[in-house]
């Protein structure tokens with residue numbers, strides 16, 4: 001890996017109310033502090049439900065924690081008559097750093113397409129948030145051996161019309177849908193094949209410098225037992241962790257993959 005700081009991001013999905021969130025963040029923070037985790041060597045963030053954000057912000061500020069936190073989605077709009085939507089302005093005011101965009105569960109259950117993912121990515125960037133753009137193929141595409149072309153088409157869609165300066169700030173998460181929540185983690189070679197292709201596509205779309213700056217994560221059943229070998233691949237710059245991020249000890253172990 002070049003000079004990219006690895007990012008370990010926990011996606012809580014629709015788990016933990018605001019009271020449970022405080023306990024979980026506190027335990028995670030203690031586990032990392034006990035282990036003298038070096039946040040400048042491996043960044044750690046948690047993507048929590050919207051309703052947890054204010055509590056997590058208060059806790060992180062009060063404890064002087066080096067954990068950052070983020071949201072799991074945002075609106076493509078900024079304000080107005082969009083019932084149920086959450087503006088990037090609200091997220092920015094809550095100290096949010098990262099926001100997941102186009103997670104496969106949003107694509108599958110909420111019909112989010114590449115155009116909407118692109119609009120949300122632009123909206124996040126316009127308001128100082130770092131989008132974690134999620135891409136990845138389903139089992140049928142994998143069985144047909146088309147995982148690279150399918151995923152690169154999603155990358156093309158997400159980055160459409162985004163400047164090189166902004167593109168360099170984006171995080172991409174490759175999450176093969178067949179590996180999400182199934183316990184079936186992709187092999188390091190599987191992850192490297194697509195992550196490497198994503199970086200090569202960014203070099204084509206922009207430049208080697210932009211491709212070198214973008215962190216490309218892997219997600220899908222990541223555990224402390226599998227993270228080190230995934231991170232050994234040159235184009236895996238971190239992980240987007242679902243289920244295992246709900247266990248603070250396990251998630252801290254994942255963040256400490258270098259130890």
Ligand SMILES: O=C[C@H](O)COP(=O)(O)O
Pocket residue numbers: 011103175179180181182183219220221222240241242243244
């Ligand atoms: O955003 C996270 C991914 O969907 C992975 O979830 P998982 O670690 O539970 O498989």
